[in-house]
Amino acid sequence: MLYSKTTPAEKRRLFRERLASGQIQRFPGAFNPLSAKLIERKGFDGVYISGAVLSADLGLPDIGLTTLTEVAGRAQQIARVTELPAIVDADTGFGEPMNVARTIQTLEDAELAGTHIEDQVNPKRCGHLDGKSVVDLGTAAQRIRAAVDARRDPNFLIMARTDVRAVEGLEASLDRARALVDAGADAIFPEAMRTLDEFAAMRAAVDVPILANMTEFGKSELFTTQQLADVGVNLVIWPVSMLRIAMGATDRALDTLLEEGRLTSKLDEMQHRAELYELVDYEAYNRFDSNVFNFEVQRTRAAD
Known part of the structure; x- marks a missing residue:
């Protein structure tokens, strides 16, 4: 009744344990608290909270118009109704490094299990649209270092998302991912990967968990969970799928x-x-x- 019985700290601990198990973790996107409860009821491993969904829910495009307050508030409403861990999209961290640090602590307080910070130029664009721009490596690494430094719960997952693949190519994205792991990222979200071979190359490049974004109508082919698991992907999200079906x-x-x-x-x-x-x-x-x-x-x- 009301909210989950599992504490946020315990959700984070269990999520880290499962992520290290070698079994791929399946996180459908919830578009409201009720859909998060249904995701849990169906037996999935976690809940993903998409920035694109939060923007669309407000009738806005996904170009960085939402605020930290809006994202954290809605994410908490979703995270606290389910026993599952929830990961939220924090875009570029809502500002400069000090803002990124505040973002992490705010999301910890909002009961999330983790988040990802991306390396796009702000204002950002949807990761599967053309015309994106990314920040230089120094700025991207600074965002991750600020996030890691601000974290109070060591089990809160800080994931680095890189959009370099669509801008500079696969090899550049592999180099960027390695550097972001060196900056302290717990996991890597390589956006807009096109083939299973590219995911396999990312798997070989870094020794932290990697995420696959199986969003429809984008750059990536819609691979099955098993196909992704076979090339070493640890976490898969379907960020906007449930909203698209509902709408x-x-x-x-x-x-x-x-x-x-x-x-x-x-x-x-x-x-x-x-x-x-x-x-x-x-x-x-x-x-x-x-x-x-x-x-x-x-x-x-x-x-x-």
Whole structure:
């Protein structure tokens, strides 16, 4: 009932343990707290919170318009309802190195298990769009060093995302990844990799966990979890997939409402009320109310 029973520190510890197990960790993207609960119910390993999703949720493009306060607030709402670890996209860290340091401590306080800081120039662009620009290596490494220095819980995962592959090519991205690991990154997120061979090359280049972004309509082919595991990927995310599916279904339902005047033909596509109540543990709240308010008001003599 209410929020998760597992403490943020324990979630982080368990996440680190699982990440080191050699078994690939599957993190679908949650677009709200309820979808995070469903991700847990289905048996996935964790929850990913995408900057693109948080921007879209506000009706904004993913170009760095969201603030740390907005991201941390929404991420906490999502992270605290599930027993799973949650990782959030922190874009470029919301400013200069001191801002990056504040970002890390704010996200720790927001109960996240980890985050990633990228090496794009701010304002950033979606990682699978053309026309991106990246900062120089010194600036990118400075962001990671600031993040690591600010961290209070050693199990809070600080991941370095590099967008160099789409800008300067594979070899440059491998060099950048090595340098970011040297700067203290716990894991590497190589954005916009095109082939399994490229993921394998990244695996060979660094000795920390690597993440694969299986976003639709982008630069990367949509590989299966097993294919990625076979080349040594440790963590896979589907950042915007659930939002895209939900919005696609909503779009079609609205068309049906316009055309038919009711949604009777869509009932089989809906989550049933009973399924929703089970997911939010409605019965537990009823039991809580009964236990707290199960008393009778004593009559006074004046009332008699």
